[in-house]
Amino acid sequence: MNFSGFIRCILIFLVSIAMICEADPRISEAGLICGTNRSSPAATIIPIFVKAMEVVSQRVTDHNWGSHGVNSTNISIYGLANCYQDLPHQDCMLCYAASRTRLPRCLPGKSGRIYLDGCFLRYDYYNFFNETTDSANDKVNCSSSIGVATGQELDTLNASAGNLIEQLTGRAVANGGFASMHLNGVYGLAQCWKTVSRKGCRECLDKASRDIKGCFPNRDVRALIAGCYLRYSTQNFLNDPSQSSSSRVSKGVIVAIVLGVTAFMMLALSAAYTARKRSLKRKRERINLGKLSNSYKKSSLNFKYENLEKATNYFDPSTKVGQGGNGSVYKGTLPNGNVIAVKRLFFNTRQWVDEFFNEVNLIHGIEHKNLVKLLGCSIEGPESLLVYEFVTNKSLDQYLFDKNKIKILNWEERFRIIVGTAEGIDFLHRGSEIRIIHRDIKSSNVLLDENLEAKIADFGLARCFAADKTHLSTGIAGTLGYMAPEYLVKGQLTEKADVYSYGVLVLEIVCGRKSIAFADDSGSLIQTVWKLYTTNQVTESVDPLLDGDFPREEASKVLKVGLLCTQASVALRPSMREVVQMLTCEGYQIPEPCQPPFLNSSLLAGGSVKSSIRSLVTNALSKFDESSSYTNTTGSSSMRSASTGPHRSDEFLLKESENRK
Ligand SMILES: *[C@@H]1O[C@H](CO)[C@@H](O)[C@H](O)[C@H]1NC(C)=O
Ligand SMILES: *[C@@H]1O[C@H](CO)[C@@H](O)[C@H](O)[C@H]1NC(C)=O
Numbered sequence: 274m275n276f277s278g279f280i281r282c283i284l285i286f287l288v289s290i291a292m293i294c295e296a297d298p299r300i301s302e303a304g305l306i307c308g309t310n311r312s313s314p315a316a317t318i319i320p321i322f323v324k325a326m327e328v329v330s331q332r333v334t335d336h337n338w339g340s341h342g343v344n345s346t347n348i349s350i351y352g353l354a355n356c357y358q359d360l361p362h363q364d365c366m367l368c369y370a371a372s373r374t375r376l377p378r379c380l381p382g383k384s385g386r387i388y389l390d391g392c393f394l395r396y397d398y399y400n401f402f403n404e405t406t407d408s409a410n411d412k413v414n415c416s417s418s419i420g421v422a423t424g425q426e427l428d429t430l431n432a433s434a435g436n437l438i439e440q441l442t443g444r445a446v447a448n449g450g451f452a453s454m455h456l457n458g459v460y461g462l463a464q465c466w467k468t469v470s471r472k473g474c475r476e477c478l479d480k481a482s483r484d485i486k487g488c489f490p491n492r493d494v495r496a497l498i499a500g501c502y503l504r505y506s507t508q509n510f511l512n513d514p515s516q517s518s519s520s521r522v523s524k525g526v527i528v529a530i531v532l533g534v535t536a537f538m539m540l541a542l543s544a545a546y547t548a549r550k551r552s553l554k555r556k557r558e559r560i561n562l563g564k565l566s567n568s569y570k571k572s573s574l575n576f577k578y579e580n581l582e583k584a585t586n587y588f589d590p591s592t593k594v595g596q597g598g599n600g601s602v603y604k605g606t607l608p609n610g611n612v613i614a615v616k617r618l619f620f621n622t623r624q625w626v627d628e629f630f631n632e633v634n635l636i637h638g639i640e641h642k643n644l645v646k647l648l649g650c651s652i653e654g655p656e657s658l659l660v661y662e663f664v665t666n667k668s669l670d671q672y673l674f675d676k677n678k679i680k681i682l683n684w685e686e687r688f689r690i691i692v693g694t695a696e697g698i699d700f701l702h703r704g705s706e707i708r709i710i711h712r713d714i715k716s717s718n719v720l721l722d723e724n725l726e727a728k729i730a731d732f733g734l735a736r737c738f739a740a741d742k743t744h745l746s747t748g749i750a751g752t753l754g755y756m757a758p759e760y761l762v763k764g765q766l767t768e769k770a771d772v773y774s775y776g777v778l779v780l781e782i783v784c785g786r787k788s789i790a791f792a793d794d795s796g797s798l799i800q801t802v803w804k805l806y807t808t809n810q811v812t813e814s815v816d817p818l819l820d821g822d823f824p825r826e827e828a829s830k831v832l833k834v835g836l837l838c839t840q841a842s843v844a845l846r847p848s849m850r851e852v853v854q855m856l857t858c859e860g861y862q863i864p865e866p867c868q869p870p871f872l873n874s875s876l877l878a879g880g881s882v883k884s885s886i887r888s889l890v891t892n893a894l895s896k897f898d899e900s901s902s903y904t905n906t907t908g909s910s911s912m913r914s915a916s917t918g919p920h921r922s923d924e925f926l927l928k929e930s931e932n933r934k
């Protein structure tokens with residue numbers, strides 16, 4: 274075995290240890306409670322909700338819990354997320370992501386709280402942070418998949434559960450709001466939210482204990498109270514089987530020893546290797562190290578963590594220029610004066626070091642005038658960083674939708690952006706050896722340079738991040754509107770999903786309106802444009818800010834392309850190559866969009882799509898550590914999707930829209 278093979282094995286070994294240590298994010302749902310109804314329109318609530326949740330997400334990433342309130346003119350939204358304390362960080366992130374994705378079922382209008390078995394998430398229209406009990410909404414979930422105790426077991430359960438709950442409550446209150454333990458075959462966990470005082474915690478757990486006793490003799494019971502969560506079960510649901518802190522330590526010690534020994538072996542081996550290396554010729558060395566790591570070490574792809582830290586002034590908040598699905602972006606200046614954008618990744622991709630690396634290497638080679646260039650990465654420091662070229666101007670959404678617009682884009686500028694974006698996506702789909710599906714085409718991922726040339730950001734690394742999960746969790750209201758129906762409903766991902774998102778983007782650029790999933794009653798953007806199209810008035814939908822100053826024929830051509838791209842039928846959507854031709858070739862025969870786009874807010878408000886989102890996320894989560902993914906670097910063999918489903922999914926979609934009527 275050569276050296277790089279050996280390193281690979283060690284990495285795989287370390288990763289599997291890490292995986293064993295974080296087995297279960299406990300995302301099964303104990304209860305979802307939708308609260309008071311607000312009459313404010315969804316269009317005012319959703320953006321504030323998303324804003325509050327963004328801060329909460331960041332805080333959960335840092336501390337495993339977080340709270341934040343956002344005030345707007347006539348509405349405030351407060352959010353609180355709290356992982357139960359025994360959940361390791363990685364699992365906490367997964368549990369939070371799951372809860373974040375499920376909670377919007379209460380939207381639009383109602384406040385909501387969701388209790389999963391590993392974490393809690395709530396938003397409301399008032400400051401509820403120190404609330405301990407709430408008689409209208411507190412619940413117990415008595416339903417027990419493991420049944421009811423009978424006969425002799427009944428007495429033991431009654432005695433031990435009663436005893437356990439009493440001890441748990443005492444310990445949790447004394448212990449900063451968390452305790453877990455087991456007693457005579459009954460397991461229990463108590464957690465008060467971090468924002469609740471000691472006295473409030475006692476109050477809450479007392480209520481939980483009273484309520485939970487109403488469920489005797491069920492074997493698995495959870496109390497879902499405003500300020501806390503309490504559960505007992507005859508099955509062990511706790512993270513650590515033996516749970517006592519001493520065994521936790523000993524597990525830690527074992528891991529530490531294993532890591533220590535491994536590190537020592539690696540050191541020894543690398544010393545031996547270095548000695549040997551000197552005696553070999555350069556060519557030989559190249560073969561031994563493998564192309565990958567060799568080219569990485571040598572190429573400018575390799576950035577030192579300290580240098581990036583300095584370049585961004587230690588990630589000073591004032592240098593932060595953006596926030597994406599996978600992490601925050603900072604502007605930095607290298608010692609040689611080059612300005613860069615540094616992306617700090619939420620998820621610690623060092624676990625995927627090998628694959629991540631490979632991916633960075635592949636994408637690094639992709640160059641196109643409409644794609645943001647990836648300059649390199651740093652994977653050796655305490656967190657993983659990606660380095661991109663810095664694009665001077667802001668993202669397209671800030672031009673289109675911000676209240677205080679930087680500048681109103683005129684028609685020529687919009688048209689160039691539309692064509693440029695199409696060319697960029699077309700290049701991703703078929704311009705290089707690897708096929709890349711972007712998955713997240715949206716206005717905030719299109720940056721504009723100083724000439725207002727479109728540059729697509731954030732492509733390619735998707736499969737390193739279990740991207741489905743992050744998409745869904747970080748911007749559900751923002752991204753949902755762009756997701757192709759078959760992707761949303763079935764998880765089918767092909768290039769045509771990008772075509773759909775691109776179509777939505779085109780309509781947004783031309784109409785100057787956001788296509789949010791939970792649109793207000795006037796209907797979604799696609800619906801509006803479609804209706805105008807069928808009555809031959811499509812140019813009515815063009816952004817009023819243009820003041821009628823645009824070529825009508827070209828505008829209606831562009832809108833038609835947008836409608837073609839957003840057709841429900843995967844097969845009918847054009848490829849990006851065809852889109853580019855339609856836009857740029859005079860006299861190209863553009864087919865009629867023949868199938869009305871169907872995805873609108875009323876469908877989203879129904880249950881079916883939401884439950885599909887749920888299963889999508891569950892799916893994505895279950896694939897969390899699976900390295901195989903939808904995108905494939907070698908070609909079509911494992912693109913799981915293309916031809917299997919369009920007809921079936923269309924049927925499904927059509928049925929859905931019929932049901933609505
Ligand atoms: C109670 O918890 C079980 C287990 O997670 C869950 O399947 C069930 O849906 C919950 N009941 C309610 C009313 O939410
Ligand atoms: C909630 O409020 C909206 C808007 O006022 C209303 O249409 C809806 O029927 C209300 N829902 C309930 C359950 O009260």
Ligand SMILES: *[C@@H]1O[C@H](CO)[C@@H](O)[C@H](O)[C@H]1NC(C)=O
Pocket residue numbers: 312313346347
């Ligand atoms: C909130 O304010 C906006 C205007 O600022 C108004 O249109 C809307 O009706 C208000 N909503 C409520 C619930 O008062």
Ligand SMILES: *[C@@H]1O[C@H](CO)[C@@H](O)[C@H](O)[C@H]1NC(C)=O
Pocket residue numbers: 342343344349
């Ligand atoms: C929001 O407004 C309330 C009063 O309406 C105030 O108590 C609270 O401090 C404000 N919160 C923020 C974050 O500004």
Ligand SMILES: *[C@@H]1O[C@H](CO)[C@@H](O)[C@H](O)[C@H]1NC(C)=O
Pocket residue numbers: 400403404473
């Ligand atoms: C919670 O805080 C509010 C003000 O923010 C205060 O009026 C109330 O008394 C507090 N409740 C408890 C139980 O501490």
Ligand SMILES: *[C@@H]1O[C@H](CO)[C@@H](O)[C@H](O)[C@H]1NC(C)=O
Pocket residue numbers: 427428431432435489490
């Ligand atoms: C459980 O024990 C208590 C006394 O500790 C008793 O009052 C109650 O009836 C018992 N419940 C059952 C279901 O046996």
